[in-house]
Amino acid sequence: EPEVTQTPSHQVTQMGQEVILRCVPISNHLYFYWYRQILGQKVEFLVSFYNNEISEKSEIFDDQFSVERPDGSNFTLKIRSTKLEDSAMYFCASSGDGEKLFFGSGTQLSVL
Amino acid sequence: SQQGEEDPQALSIQEGENATMNCSYKTSINNLQWYRQNSGRGLVHLILIRSNEREKHSGRLRVTLDTSKKSSSLLITASRAADTASYFCATDDRGSTLGRLYFGRGTQLTVWP
Numbered sequence: 001e002p003e004v005t006q007t008p009s010h011q012v013t014q015m016g017q018e019v020i021l022r023c024v025p026i027s028n029h030l031y032f033y034w035y036r037q038i039l040g041q042k043v044e045f046l047v048s049f050y051n052n053e054i055s056e057k058s059e060i061f062d063d064q065f066s067v068e069r070p071d072g073s074n075f076t077l078k079i080r081s082t083k084l085e086d087s088a089m090y091f092c093a094s095s096g097d098g099e100k101l102f103f104g105s106g107t108q109l110s111v112l
Numbered sequence: 113s114q115q116g117e118e119d120p121q122a123l124s125i126q127e128g129e130n131a132t133m134n135c136s137y138k139t140s141i142n143n144l145q146w147y148r149q150n151s152g153r154g155l156v157h158l159i160l161i162r163s164n165e166r167e168k169h170s171g172r173l174r175v176t177l178d179t180s181k182k183s184s185s186l187l188i189t190a191s192r193a194a195d196t197a198s199y200f201c202a203t204d205d206r207g208s209t210l211g212r213l214y215f216g217r218g219t220q221l222t223v224w225p
């Protein structure tokens with residue numbers, strides 16, 4: 001069964017460093033998303049991406065965050081200057097119809 | 113905000129029993145979905161029910177939706193130890209882009225063999 005894959009599974013970084021989280025969505029999907037889950041809290045929407053541009057972003061997704069689909073298969077989330085409060089599990093998701101989402105297993109980001 | 117809220121927060125049952133989880137939300141929706149998350153893993157889509165549907169079945173899962181009460185329930189019949197996981201309801205919002213989902217905190221279901 002096709003699946004969304006995310007790398008790395010764990011990322012440890014120093015505050016102020018840049019991180020890039022990588023995702024390979026399901027190949028024929030058109031809608032791409034990043035969500036995050038801070039430990040003990042709800043899964044939160046960050047951004048949606050369709051037709052090579054951002055469709056919507058939440059208030060969390062400020063200027064420190066960016067997304068890219070560089071080569072038609074990968075979908076990346078970049079955090080330019082990480083803060084302690086960016087520590088969370090980051091989930092990539094893709095969808096063929098924009099309704100049912102398929103999630104990856106997540107990247108656990110720890111900012112020290 | 114639109115976020116769903118599940119209850120109970122935790123549910124512990126024996127194999128073979130039924131498990132019922134509830135979800136409430138706040139604003140108008142196009143659809144409501146239930147997802148499952150095993151510890152340390154991603155969310156897995158279980159079932160989607162549209163706002164004009166009242167009940168939907170998928171295998172051992174039954175979902176109901178009451179838009180007048182802005183609530184939904186997920187019933188897992190004849191539960192198995194492998195059903196142990198966190199279950200989340202997720203709603204969309206008629207004003208938001210496709211796929212922007214609002215999740216609740218989830219119900220942690222433990223099924224004892």
